[in-house]
Amino acid sequence: MLVLTRKTNEAIQIGDDIEITVLSISGDQVKLGISAPKNIEIHRKEIYLSIQESNNEAASISLNLLDQIKKQSLNLK
Template sequence: MLVLSRVAPQLISIGDTISVRILAVSGDSVRIGVEAPRSVTVHRSEVYERIQQEKKPGKRS
């Protein structure tokens, strides 16, 4: 894991096409913006996990 210290409005680049910008820091909350091509899906981890659960075969509704 790479750990970086950034302050608003600094940017983190991932590869050639993805950027993460620190928008604001307030207490222990950080607002970030993600710029990525439309072909790259971006989700919060809890949303991504729910999507993965829904994809599992045999899931009941």
């Protein structure tokens, strides 16, 4: 993990097209601004993990449904 110290209005550049700027610091909260291309999704980590969990559940349900359809089609023959 890279650890950097930044002050308000200072930025971090990631690659050619992602910039993270410290907008404000208040107590133990830091407000960040992120500039990135529209095709890059940006989420808070807890939201990202929730999306991943939902996707995994949906994939699991789809696989179970496919198994049921296969079994039913074999029974019809």
